Amino acid sequence: MARMTKAEQSAATKARLLDAAVEEFQEHGLAGGRVDRIAERAGVNKRLIYIYFGDKDGLFDAVIVRDVETMIDVVPITQDDLPGYAVSLYDYLEANPTVGRLLTWRNLERIKASDIEYDAYRRKVDAVAQAQATLAPGSTHAPADVLALILGLVQSWSQASPALRDLAGADDPARAGQRRHSLREAVSRLIT
Template sequence: MVTRTNGPDPGPKASRPRDSRATAELLLTAATAEFAQYGLAGARIDRIAERAGANKRLLYVYFGDKDALFTAVLEHQVGRLAAETPLVDGDLVTYAGTRFDYLLAHPETARLAAWRRFEADHHTASEIEGYRAKVEAVATAQRAGRVNDSLPAVDLFAMVLRITESWLDAPPALLAVAGEQPRTQERLAEHRAALIEAVRRITAPGPRAAAG
């Protein structure tokens, strides 16, 4: 018979309990930075684990392979972007300013989108549904006479999207035209005002023909 003298049996694993949710969030944050910097092809699981300060085995446990992790990152980014840049009643002018502000504050979102376009046609079901809802909101506003209906809703929305990204995604040579510091607060404010005015002009409803 063995007499225990060191307290209760700690069980097969005496390590400190791990907060799995916090670990998964750390891995997701690290993966976001890695994919934004290197893209899907250039990202490395070892570096993601090192960024998160976690064992890379946990990455596979929580997310699966690298492609699945990239999808998880996109889902997270799309969810945050949708939550913080709502399109209310088809108001594309307010939406454009809000989206520009968000992309300026979260450059990793824009970089991830650029990598995705460059590497593969990689999109998620929630992203498709999010865009579908926004295009329908524009179409509803067009039918109500609040938004220019001379262009299809999907084309008008696509144009507004690109306008919100135009300065942030501009070629370096074009940025140089603006001077040595093309992204100062003053220059960004000037561009923001310009993009809002551009969206206002292309979305403003025109006079409707009188019923004959």
């Protein structure tokens, strides 16, 4: 078996640190996350966190950027089917609850968004504006407001109180299709 090059070793170590950081940050957030636990989970010296990412904040940002990039690739937005985008994003977040938790922590603990987040949201706002121009010419709703409402609808069940989730049967697989249909319908009405 061939030995890994230094570049391959470095990339593997960074990946292990990112994976360990995902677990730590989704459980404890940025403020509660500890570099000692991250390094231990990754099986490396904590000094490598500072070498590769600068500090804990840099590591947290790298985790968020990686997850946002993945989400953008897996769930692209188009102006042709915003209801379909909403359902796809809902499905992605249901299948990847860690991503939703990390983004919630990010929203709670970080004031400034990354450049990749700004770019992603610009594209999404543009897609909403194009959909409005086609489906609802003369709409008085700002595209950014409509996008915020769509994203709120997408995240409504994952952010709902445990009591509401229980009462509504949110974890019942038989209800998943109904929730997706309701989401598609609500977004359709929102943009027309």
